[in-house]
Every structure is written in C-alpha cells, then in structure tokens.
Amino acid sequence: MANNPIEGILDVGERSGAPLEQTGWRRYFSFSTDHKVIGVQYLVTSFIFFLIAGLLSMIMRGELITPPADLVDRPFYNGLFTLHGTMMIFLWIIPSLVGLANYLVPLMIGARDMAFPTLNAIAYWIIPFSGLLLLVSFLLPSGTAQAGWWSYPPISLQNPSGHLINGEFMWLLGVALLGISSIMGAVNFVTTIVCMRAPGMTYFRMPIFVWTVLSAQLLQLSCLPALTGAAILLFFDLTFGTTFFNPFEGGSPILYQHLFWFYSHPAVYVMVLPAFGIFSEIIPAFSRKPLFGYRSVAIASFGIAMVSIFVWVHHMFASGTPGWMRMLFMFTTALVAVPTGIKVFAWTATVWRGKLHLDTPMLFALGGVAMFVFAGITGVMMGMVPFDLHVNNTYFVVGHFHYVVFNTITMAIFAAIYFWFPKITGRMYVEGWGKLHFWLTFIGANLTFFPMHPLGLQGMVRRISSYNPQYADWNIVASLGAFLLGMATLPFIVNIVSCWNRGRKAPSNPWRATGLEWTTASPPPVENFEEIPVVTSPPYGYGKVMTNEP
Amino acid sequence: MKALNALLLAIFIAILMITSRWIGQQAYTWMPPQATAEAKHVDDLFSFLVSLGAFIFLSILGVLLYAILTSRAVKGDLSDGPAIEGNPTLEAVWTVAPILLVLWIATQSYMIYQQIDLQGLSPVVHLHLPLEAPAAAQTEDTAKLAVDTIDVTAKQWSWFFRYPGGSTSTELHLPVNQTTRLALRSQDVLHGFYVPEFRIKQDIIPNRTINFSLTPLKEGKYRLRDSQFSGTYFALMEADVYIESPSAFHQWLTQISAQHPLPAANPAFIEHTQPSPKTFSSGWVAVPPAKPPIVNHSSHP
Numbered sequence: 003m004a005n006n007p008i009e010g011i012l013d014v015g016e017r018s019g020a021p022l023e024q025t026g027w028r029r030y031f032s033f034s035t036d037h038k039v040i041g042v043q044y045l046v047t048s049f050i051f052f053l054i055a056g057l058l059s060m061i062m063r064g065e066l067i068t069p070p071a072d073l074v075d076r077p078f079y080n081g082l083f084t085l086h087g088t089m090m091i092f093l094w095i096i097p098s099l100v101g102l103a104n105y106l107v108p109l110m111i112g113a114r115d116m117a118f119p120t121l122n123a124i125a126y127w128i129i130p131f132s133g134l135l136l137l138v139s140f141l142l143p144s145g146t147a148q149a150g151w152w153s154y155p156p157i158s159l160q161n162p163s164g165h166l167i168n169g170e171f172m173w174l175l176g177v178a179l180l181g182i183s184s185i186m187g188a189v190n191f192v193t194t195i196v197c198m199r200a201p202g203m204t205y206f207r208m209p210i211f212v213w214t215v216l217s218a219q220l221l222q223l224s225c226l227p228a229l230t231g232a233a234i235l236l237f238f239d240l241t242f243g244t245t246f247f248n249p250f251e252g253g254s255p256i257l258y259q260h261l262f263w264f265y266s267h268p269a270v271y272v273m274v275l276p277a278f279g280i281f282s283e284i285i286p287a288f289s290r291k292p293l294f295g296y297r298s299v300a301i302a303s304f305g306i307a308m309v310s311i312f313v314w315v316h317h318m319f320a321s322g323t324p325g326w327m328r329m330l331f332m333f334t335t336a337l338v339a340v341p342t343g344i345k346v347f348a349w350t351a352t353v354w355r356g357k358l359h360l361d362t363p364m365l366f367a368l369g370g371v372a373m374f375v376f377a378g379i380t381g382v383m384m385g386m387v388p389f390d391l392h393v394n395n396t397y398f399v400v401g402h403f404h405y406v407v408f409n410t411i412t413m414a415i416f417a418a419i420y421f422w423f424p425k426i427t428g429r430m431y432v433e434g435w436g437k438l439h440f441w442l443t444f445i446g447a448n449l450t451f452f453p454m455h456p457l458g459l460q461g462m463v464r465r466i467s468s469y470n471p472q473y474a475d476w477n478i479v480a481s482l483g484a485f486l487l488g489m490a491t492l493p494f495i496v497n498i499v500s501c502w503n504r505g506r507k508a509p510s511n512p513w514r515a516t517g518l519e520w521t522t523a524s525p526p527p528v529e530n531f532e533e534i535p536v537v538t539s540p541p542y543g544y545g546k547v548m549t550n551e552p
Numbered sequence: 553m554k555a556l557n558a559l560l561l562a563i564f565i566a567i568l569m570i571t572s573r574w575i576g577q578q579a580y581t582w583m584p585p586q587a588t589a590e591a592k593h594v595d596d597l598f599s600f601l602v603s604l605g606a607f608i609f610l611s612i613l614g615v616l617l618y619a620i621l622t623s624r625a626v627k628g629d630l631s632d633g634p635a636i637e638g639n640p641t642l643e644a645v646w647t648v649a650p651i652l653l654v655l656w657i658a659t660q661s662y663m664i665y666q667q668i669d670l671q672g673l674s675p676v677v678h679l680h681l682p683l684e685a686p687a688a689a690q691t692e693d694t695a696k697l698a699v700d701t702i703d704v705t706a707k708q709w710s711w712f713f714r715y716p717g718g719s720t721s722t723e724l725h726l727p728v729n730q731t732t733r734l735a736l737r738s739q740d741v742l743h744g745f746y747v748p749e750f751r752i753k754q755d756i757i758p759n760r761t762i763n764f765s766l767t768p769l770k771e772g773k774y775r776l777r778d779s780q781f782s783g784t785y786f787a788l789m790e791a792d793v794y795i796e797s798p799s800a801f802h803q804w805l806t807q808i809s810a811q812h813p814l815p816a817a818n819p820a821f822i823e824h825t826q827p828s829p830k831t832f833s834s835g836w837v838a839v840p841p842a843k844p845p846i847v848n849h850s851s852h853p
Contacts, residue, residue, distance in 0.1 A: 074831055074834070076787070077837075078834035145837070148836075149783075150781055154742055154780075156758060157781065160839050249759040250759055289623075290625070291633040294636065295638035295639070320754060322755055322757050322762055332661060336655070336657060337651075340647065353623070354619050356619070357633045359624075371616070386601065388593060388664050388665050389598055392594055395746075459583055461748025461749075470775070544635065545633055
C-alpha cells in the first residue's frame, strides 16, 4: 500500500516548464509550484502578518495600561482586537503551520512534491491577497470590521456608515477566501499523505508530524465548509438584506454561533495538532531517545481530531443553551483531555533518562510543553459549566487561549523554524541569539498572559477599552509583558535574516536526527531526493543503529 | 535501591498532595466576594478543580524539571540514550486514569450544576416567532410574569429595569434572601447579564425572553456588566446593583414610584456626543447609542 502509486504525478510537466522557474531569491516572488518554495513563501508572508497583528496588540495593551479609554477611540479599539484576532489565526498560525507542512511533508514521506503543485501555489497566493483586503479596510472611511473575530450577528450586521464597501464586507470577503484557500490546502495534503508515500513508508512508519498534519487537514475538510458557508450567508445578510441571522425577521443569531463554532473550535486543533507534531519531532532528537509510545501518540492525534468535532457548544454555554446540551458538551469537552494527556505523558517519558541537549529548538519545545500543560488544565476547568458561567467572556478565557495559541503553538513554530532552518537554508543560525530569543519570549509570554487569569476570575470582561480601576495592577503587568514580548522578536529577526545570508554552512543533518528530510542535502535539491528512498523501519530510531545517517 | 526510590516517590507525591490541597484552599481568595447562593457552589467547584489541576501541573512539571536538571548530556557527549520505545502497561494506565479522572470531574460539575439548577439558574427561553403566538396570549403571559418578575431590558448601551408595579430605574435593586426572577430581553443585539459577585452569566438574545432566577445572600452594592460584546460603547454598558433588606427594597420602590419619569443620564450617549479630545480619533462612523431610557429613577444625576 505504501508504494508510490502515482509517481507519474510528481513529474507533471517536468516541473511545469522548468526553464521558466526562477532561481535565487527571485523564485520566492514567482508563481512557483515547488512545495519548498511555497513553504517558505507561506512562512515569510505569515510572519509579516504576525508582526502587524502583534503591533495591533501592542496598541491595545497601551490602551489597557490605564483604566480609562485615553489612547484611541472606541471604534478603533474594536477594530484593533477584531483584526488582531483574525490575522493571528487566519494569517499567522494556520498559514505558518501550513507553510511548515508544505515544506516538510513531501520530504518526510519521501515524495518529490505535493500531489497538486498548481493548486498548492493558488492556495498560497490567496493568502497575501486576503491579508491585503483586511489591511486595506483600515483606510476605508467606515474603518475595519469591529465585531470581533467571531463576528456574531446582529452586531456584525450593523453598518452605521451605510456604505456598500465597509469593513465587515472586506472582512467577510477575506475570511471566505482564506477558507477556500485552506480547503484547497486540505485536499492537497490529504491526497499527498495518502497516495504519495515512498515505498515502505506505511502509516505506522510516518513521523508524528505527518500524522498530526493528516489529522488536522481531515478536520479542515470536514468542518471548514461550515464556517465558509456561514461567512457567505452573513455576507448576503449584510450586503443584500437577506435575513438568515436577523432575529427581528425570523432569522437566528444562535444558528450562526453553531455554524461558526462547528468550525472554529476544531480550528484550535487544526492549529495545535501540528504544534504537537513539532514537539514530537524535536523532543526525541534532543533527548537522543525514541518517542515514547509512538503508536499511541499517532492514534491520539486522530483521537483528538475525532473528539474535537463534538465539543463546539462549550463556547455557547451562556448563550441560552438548554441544560441537557450544556451537560452533554461538558462531558465531551472533558474527554479531549485524554488524548492530549497521552501526548504530554509521552513527551515527558521521552525526556526521562535521555541525554538532553538544550539547544534553542529544544528550549522552545520544552517551554511550549510546560505552558501547554497549564493551558490544558485551565481548558478543562472552563469546560465545566458552573465555573464557565462565571469566567465565560472574561479575561480568564483570553489568558487560557493565549497560553494555547502563543505560549504553545507560537513557541512550537519558533522551535520548528530553528530546528529546520539548517535544512531550509543550508545555513546555521547563531545559538546565543536563539537562546536570548527563547528567554525573552518565555518570560514575556508569561508576564503578558498569566495576569489575565486573575483578572478574569475577578470579573474583568474581554473586549473593553476602559475598565474599573480595581483591575489596574494586573493590567500594568500584562502591558509591560506585552511590550517585552514585542522586543523579544528582534533577536529572532536579526538571527534569521543575517544567518540566511551569511550563516555558517549547515551539513545535511546537523542534529543527527532521524527522518527522511535529514537524508537529503541542505537545502534539498528541487527533486528532493536523487532516488526515492525505501523505508524499512519506524521513525525515531535513536539509540539504535542509525540506518539513515549520512 | 528500589525501596529507596519507592520511598522518594511516595514523599514526592505526598508533598504534591499537601501543596495542591493548600493551593486549592487559596483559590477561594482569588474570586470576588460571594453574593448569591449560587456563588458558594461555583467556588467549591473551582477550589476542587484548582486542587486537582495543581497536582497534575506540579507533578508533570516536577518530572520534566528533574529530568532537565539530571539528564543533560555532558558537553561533547554525542551518544544516544537508551532505546526505550514504550511500555504498554504504562501507556494503558495513562489512558485509562485520565478517562476516569475527567469523568469524575465532569460528574462533580454535573452534581453542582443540578444544585444550582434547583435554585433556578437554568434559563427558560421563549422564542418570539413572528408568525406564532396570538397577541392576546403573549400579553397575558408577560402580565403574569410581571407580578413577581423584574423585567431587564438591554439596548445599546443602557440597562433598564421595570419592577412589579411598573416603576422603572437604571439601577437594579434586589431583596436579600429571596429568589428573584428576571426576564431578560434585548432590543437590538446580543448582550450578557453578568455580576461577578453572583458568579452567573446569561446572554440576552434579541427577540427572545430569557427567564432566569437568582437568590442574593449578601447585602451591598455591586456592578452589573454587559458580558457579550455589543458594539462601539460596550465598555460603558454597566449598571449599579443593590442587594438590600426586603423592607429597604419596598421602601425604595414606593419612593421611586412617586418620581416623575425622565430620560436617564447615559455614559455612552455622553461620550458619543462629546468625544474625549485626548484620544486618537479614527473618524470611523460609530453606531449611535439608542435613546436613553425614560425612567422614574436614574443612577446618574
């Protein structure tokens, strides 16, 4: 089953008109169909959006450092958190992980490219276009969308300017396009992983990163159409006056919430699963031990994906949801802790009695795991209805999910960039700058997001630009932490930009890691492998004879 | 050696249990004061969750830290660790144990929810379908509720309360030690009813009436907050809440019923008409606040 049944596809048009392919830095600005070029395009583009969305959050923290609204006016503040959330999710985390997967999955399974290279390129080019749509809305007279990243009607349907082209219009267009791009990506990843594995690469010989990408992309396929559909219906309500979600004309705003969260909760797992995959690659390599319980970790990835489809109502416990529904989704939500727990235990057991090398990727991975444990615990707490009714829509929730999206997932993305930087660029980064980046980020992240938990417990609701002075102290800490976090990005940028140009040359396998991507040159040739490798054993053969060492 | 290891492990677990129990006790102090019967149940659940969470967090972090401190490779040591690929028994344990644990937690929460529910937390939602419900039946229903119910109306961006007898105010007054029913309605968008000291939150959905009840236990002044984002001046949508003795409550009701209804002072309305000159002005069009409610008694002079 694990042969390469459609090897023919790999050579489509012999790299579709290879003579036209650009070389050097210019290829990153071209409509390239090479999965490695597209992977880098995704990563760099999404990182730029990360910087912009981060800047928006600095303005918000600047506003919140004092209780009154004294920095920006209310519509602008509402626009800030709407675009911060939207961009961080749809233009940073999801596309940066898709970029990593784009670069790595074909290399990891021993393929020459993705199954549909042109579709891959189209899916990428939608991203900068949609991002620009969102950013351009800052220049509209009516401003950006201001209804938050979840864009609940009827708020999102109030269009005070009366203009046809308004912020919400641009937002819905952008989100619907990003949804279409992600669905294209999902079709491509699932096909690639199912059909294009090298000979001998059975499912239970795939690295965990590939397992997590497969689980995440299957989730995209099954759930994303709900959100894209909801966005289109909301667009009709806004622009053509239909009444799908208008409560005064027989529509249901609650229906929108169901459609929205039917995707947007699994979306959290679309984001966190590849992060788990990254931890599962890095921790064994720097512990010099096989991943503990590989099979159970692989199956747990599917377990997480399955359970996560049936938990969406926990975002709606306060939304007039009937008691039986609250109780049902409380139990399903609690169950997600089981497969995630399996992974955390497996990483801990992998570290145990290993020979640890605390290089930058490992620091980011361990820091991410530690903070994920915290996020997981507050997550289970919030799944419990009576407690959720107190903290729902407070800063406790904001603190919890930033421990997931920043302190876990963004840490994982940084870990991955450091880990695979030598492979992608053929050069080494500077370790000292990397460690500085880690410590500033780790401290800054905790200073920023921990104070949100006590604030939420005390009852400070989210999305307010002025607040009662009783909440001032923790807000000062959070704001200073956020500014530190902003500064923490500088050593990363210096390191990556300078080393990409002038770094020390990297060998093909600087970490002595297992995995097919390390058996080819750094950076890999256009065709990835001179000969398609034949796989004979499961991954993570640390401590055994390394069959694939260079 | 084996016995020593077991002893050390037992001491480690014992210390963890004592520490987590202590942290769980502290959890009560992280919450606002308890002003309703519901609050005590929620805080008990929170304390229980914090104890368990602290135990899990500290044990995993303890093991990770111990490994990081003791298992670092010596500089220049390029050898591999032992090729341990797994342990089926251990993996089975850490699959089954969490299943039992989360079922236990969820069952505890279920029981606490039932206790709160008896006191009337669970909302009863009436959907106003445009084609259903003849007008007469509707009025009768609302009239019946009005006898023992306080009508809560939310609109952008003000709260408005109608008391039995018909007096109106922008303040919420509740008699202590009595279960009060609230009928929550919104005139425009989603809002949320939230008083942190009450520990309960309920979204308010336009074109529906959500009946829900609570039992205040502690006299004092509290603050009601809109908890579901409701647009431009969302941050300003608050109201004062007073829990007072039944006699003080009825005295207040009689007092305000004599007052002539006037438009209430409204922070959102004020900020909309006189924006602060200090802030950066985007010039973006804001949704204008709805007309301030006309009430017998208003919080702000």
